[in-house]
Amino acid sequence: MRTTSLVLTLAALVACDEGGASDPHEPTRRALLESFADSYYLPTLETLVTESRALEVAAGAYAASLSESDRAEAQARWVATMEVAQRLEQAQVGPAGLTFGVAGGTQGGEERRYAIYSWPANNPCRVDQETVGEAHATPAGLAGVDNLARGLDAIEYLLFSAEATNRCSTISSINADGTWAALEAEIPQRRATYAHSAATLVAQEAEALRAQWTTESPSFRDELVRAGNGSATYATANQAVSAIYGGLLYVDTMVKDMKLGVPAGLVDGCTETNCPDARESLFADRSISHVRANLEAIDRIWHGPADGTGFDDLLVAVGGAELAARIDAAIAEAETQAAALEGSIPALLAADPDALLPLFTAVKNLSDLLKTEGVVALDIHIVSVPMDND
């Protein structure tokens, strides 16, 4: 009888582990992977495809008319597209995600993000140099240009910059040989055409990314949710969960340090009282909105969908309810501090040099929790190499 019970119990345990579709109400790693892919990443990516196509249409209309109303519409579409892109930026996982390097990254990353949005690796001068060339006239021509001069960051400059001058130095060839000056009358048209070509490429890249996640064989979605069960990218479910978690640390290196710390003069990279010109959105002045989108994204990813699994559920399941509550509070505090900031970063810093400090501190507290207790409690391995203490 005892033997039969033991066999039945073991059989039940084995049956639970066969890696089939998981019960969405069980806080398992596999359930988290499915929730993340199906309820967060893919719907957001779908929205990016839709918004980037709308931006392409609006930019095309502006290039055709050069009217202020069409420009305003194109700018509005850029804002909407950028908002979605920022939500994906916060989820640095999969083909769009960063690979390992000084700035970090996650397993499975292929850095396709740079073709959509390359900040902080962007360069308005490179955009100006391409503006006087001919490659920008068509998407095919622009596709041969490096990421510094295309993507949503280049489009921001092209649509929002009000200057007729360029951002290159006087010794740059376009200024030294007079090319820019000779074409000055054509610049608005060239910039609008350029923006249209760049928007087309962004939309194409978003669709290609969607295909990689959904229709290619094997799709990245399947690679992710089948982690440890046939996935070539992730040997275990925990590896895939670690990859998503590692992507969340964008909040540390990019949001805390680059988007807030450097402009505020709090982080190395700015040795003045503050450096508002180092802000993310230099021309549309949407820097704070971008941070808000990043924080909303981390909120949604951390908590998962209402009918699925989030990191908080995993924490509760391993006895970390108190930690889950503290991370909840840290996310809420960061969102509150971001919501409290009204206006552009230059205006905020002009009024108060420490204006960004409360938000910086709140984000730091969140990233500290994620990098210490969260990593330990969930056994996150951001870098997959033999364990440190064997």
Place this chain on the structure above:
Amino acid sequence: MSAAESLVQRLQRRASEPVSGSSLAVFRVLYGLLAFTSASRALAMGWVDQFWVRPEVHLHYFGFEFVEPLSGPLMHGLFVAMAGLGLAIAAGLFTRWAAALHLVAFTYVELLDVSTYLNHYVLFSLLGFWVVVFPTGAALSLDARRRGRRAIPRGVLWVLRTQVGLVYVHAALAKVSADWLLHGQPLGIWFGARADLPLVGGLFTDPWLPWVALMAGWAGFLNDLLAPLLLSARRTRRWMFAVLVFFHGATSVLFDIGLFPLIMLSGATLYFAPDWPERLGRRWRRWSPSPSTGATPSFRFGAIPMALVVGFLAVQAVLPLRAHLYGGNVLWHEQGMRFSWRVLCRAKAGSVSYRVRWDGHARDLHVSPGSYLDRRQESEMAGQPDLILQLAHHIAADFRSRGHRGVEVRVDALASLNGRPMARLVDPDVDLARVRDGFAPASWILPEPPGPPLRMRPERLVARTNR
């Protein structure tokens, strides 16, 4: 005095008795194959670039700051050479030279960056040292085919068994802690993350997890403590070896610990009779090398070699205990942590942010370790105070090189050990630019936080309507 001399002499005579070199040869073959695998794996996985070529800053061992990596192509060439030397060791071709060159190359690579430190790399270097010193190519080797098969002195096996036994015993002693034996941590944390494993995953979930973690902790402790003893006794040897195969096999499946299980199992084979390969060969009737017992060993346990060997092993027996001189929890302050066989004892992660100020800039400027280190180096550094100090010195030097004077570097270093709430690891008010590294107790490291580790209280999913 004369009785003591007699004991030493008896020990010396017994240690010098010739025995078959077959078991030592099998160990040498396994060691060589592991050396080949280790180097080949590093090349295939891209670790040569990732660990030693690409990083702009390397974290050095205290006293070995001068050891720097070669250029990219030379580092790759070194690993190719190490793989080749591994094969030469396995084949027993110019065994001593191959082992010596491999030992130098392997140890050089290990000294390049502390962030790559692994206990089993240290063990591999120590075993490599014995492979060089002892006549490991005396049998089952191309050298033996050329020069003739020879016996080995019995004491060689004693020394190697002691070497392997020391690792097991110290690994057991390292587990004598409330976290491991009373709370089942960090095993509970690690098992909980492996609930998706086939077959056993169900044991790592509610309500089994706390008990499984606790039982596994005690099993691991007893395994490490008793392994040398039960391997030494003839009656229990086979059973203990079978247990070790299961134990190391399980750790290999559950944890990403590289070649460690294979190294330990290779070492454990040394506890069998010196001629076990010959006996096994005769039993299989396929292979029966001529017995080497009786041939003159090429190595003798004279008074000086004996004293050196005993002294070296005595240092190894004592050195891992040095952590106790510092007081507190070594897993927190990490003073005396390295070279002490604290294997799989801690789940620790840190978050480090430096604050720099200099003459004319009184406001703290935050400096991320990521500006200097890659993410792997940063995650290793963040829980180890001496590495935090080392990077502080590097940052101070960097700011001085930018022309700043009076550079001060402080740090916000937070860490979590075995799931405890994060706490400050380093005194945030101490200017680390003025602190010198050393072996003395570090007053700038703060005491570990009180309280137990993460308590495993698995709960079914909370009501989602509360969101």
